[in-house]
Amino acid sequence: MSIGWSLWVMFLVTLNLGITFFLYLWGPRVKIPTLPDGTSGHVWAHGVLREGVRKLPRWWVLFSGAMFAAGFTYLALFPGFGSFKGMLGWTSHGELARNVAANEATLAPLIERFRLYPVEQLTNDPAARQMGKVLFEDNCAACHQRSAKGNVALGAPDLTDNDWLYGGSGKDITTSIHDGRSGVMPPWASLGADNVKNLAQYVLSLSGSPHDEAKAAAGKPLFATCAACHGADGKGNQALGAPNLTDHIWLHGGSVAEIEKTIGEGRQGHMPAWSPRLTDDQIHTVAAYVYHLSHDADASSQ
Template identity: 45%
Template sequence: MSDFVNNFWSNYIAAGTVLSILGCMLLLWLTARKRVPSDADNTTGHVWDEDLREANNPLPMWWIGLFVLTIFFAVGYLVVFPGLGSFSGQANWSTRSEYDEDVAKATAALAPVYASYAGMTMEDIAREPKAMAIGERLFMNNCSQCHGSDARGSKGFPNLTDKDWLHGGTPEKIAESITKGRIGTMPPMAAAVGTQDDVKNLANYVLSLSGAPHDSVRAGLGKSKFTVCAACHGIGGVGNQAVGAPNLSDKIWLHGYGEAAIVQIVNAGRHSAMPAQEGRLTEAQIKLLASYVWGLSNPATGP
């Protein structure tokens, strides 16, 4: 209920719950008071299909007692547990508190496992099979939804198995990205570039930086327009990890390949976000996860 901006829905649910219980009580009371007249053969006089007669057999008392007990149980439940709008109940129970307790228990149980890696560098951890098994499970549970189960990413989600890093590929930088998250924003640049024909020329120049198929005439015309991009992507489009600007001179295209894709990005800009895992994962978990991710692009060599 805390997600609502006012108390209307909380009060609405509480009122509906109370009225439902009162309605059940009223229905039981009216049913108990009503007496249906019956004939000598204990039928009500209603006949269907010529010979189907309705017998006047009231509910047995034990059955009515179950209905009454259900009402008492509902009232008791609503006093102890949440159910009346924003009222948390006398037990102060919530799914969040139960989840936090389970997480705390699991963290305490796993603490000795993570403690064994506390004195190791992340490079050494990446060479430890048991640690990498834990890192893989952490990755599958927290990262694979975006980066894929094989960590090779997809359009808009970086490949973590190569050497192309937006913010740096050291274990420390990877841990920083996991902990704090990352925000990547490229504003629409079409107005600064010029006309749409200028944007196409620029797109072909960008393609030429990596040796991708392009129109050489347009690329030559677009080279001067790249000055508005060099502030972030650097001279020659080699990228800038300090601001997370991609390297445009390699053959890795995070948001799509080809003239049309580049034109669309220049015209509309691009915004990407990786959520921070701080608060969801412990420092020890982040260390093993960062070690695992680093190990994906730095596989062990030799025996």
């Protein structure tokens, strides 16, 4: 804190405490003129209500004095009066450092144990799942929701099923969290509005969803354009992050309008890399929790 700001804070503290302390000392001693009946002469409701004058209660005086003593003691022990550091030398940075160190000391034995197992085995450790859940909710839930059910509006996939854009092995999940992922579905509006509609019907037919057979037949030859990423059978390609179109899981929605929008306008998805924010050990633990969500029979109750 600069000298100027320090002086300003000291001025404000002194002014506020000075005024209130003066009023505290002056209030019990001030003499207020009163009428013979002990009232001030102020009346309301045509004289029905009259303002009385009484001394401040002793309990109020003692309690207020104790608050002033506590305030002055605080300013002496802790920082708060300008740049004065306080007699105890306490700082918020020091408090945080002590708490972080204590937390790391508590977690160290667990982390050492977690490192011994790959993601697929670590998912069976209740402590690892609990820690992974906390980390997931703090960092991943904004897009995938606390339930990990995903968010169609954001294109964030459901992590509780067994459908994976980039692979669902422990290594694949760890890589997704550590490095992030970026996917692009190019727009195909250049095919023409009718062809986009026909192609959307063919895509629906791949998963056995209700569709217009005539339009699907017309759209089938056009799918050759999509096969480069999604495969000739529409099963997708995890190396590219191209989704499987033959199931009933839709990243951006599976209605006719949403599929037509995906084809015509394209889509872009970005999973940020969490390596700058989370340590490798934390990522390992989150990966175990995510793996658990789609592989454990009780995942829906977690």
